[in-house]
Amino acid sequence: MSLTARHLEENGIPTVVLGSARDIVEQCAVPRFLFTDFPLGNPCGAPYDRTMQRQVAEMALVLLESAAFPRTTVQTPFHWPTDQWRQRFMEVDESHAAELREAGEIRRAQQAAQRAREAAARA
Numbered sequence: 001m002s003l004t005a006r007h008l009e010e011n012g013i014p015t016v017v018l019g020s021a022r023d024i025v026e027q028c029a030v031p032r033f034l035f036t037d038f039p040l041g042n043p044c045g046a047p048y049d050r051t052m053q054r055q056v057a058e059m060a061l062v063l064l065e066s067a068a069f070p071r072t073t074v075q076t077p078f079h080w081p082t083d084q085w086r087q088r089f090m091e092v093d094e095s096h097a098a099e100l101r102e103a104g105e106i107r108r109a110q111q112a113a114q115r116a117r118e119a120a121a122r123a
Contacts, residue, residue: 002028016060018043026073033073034060038080046081048110 002025005015009031016032019025020043025033036043036056045052056076063074092100 002030005030016064018060029071031070032063032067034063036076
């Protein structure tokens with residue numbers, strides 16, 4: 001994504017990269033970067049937190065308009081809903097395999113319910 005942003009910028013299209021891997025994105029020298037200190041895959045906010053996601057998107061648009069210098073990084077003020085995500089991030093072992101399996105099943109059910117609500121709203 002970072003290299004794509006640089007290519008677009010070189011061709012006159014302004015960009016803002018939203019991300020959670022600060023060291024990687026900044027190393028690629030993107031012009032504008034909105035950093036959210038969340039687990040990878042969640043740069044726009046916590047799942048199902050539409051208010052937070054909207055605020056992140058608004059911050060990205062403000063950054064697009066206001067960045068005065070190349071390679072500008074702004075960090076969002078948000079915090080992940082649980083304090084222990086860093087300690088447990090990517091931790092997979094038998095001690096909590098059942099817990100992870102259950103969490104995955106719950107999330108898939110929530111996603112399916114959300115898709116059903118959206119399909120019903122379109123109908």
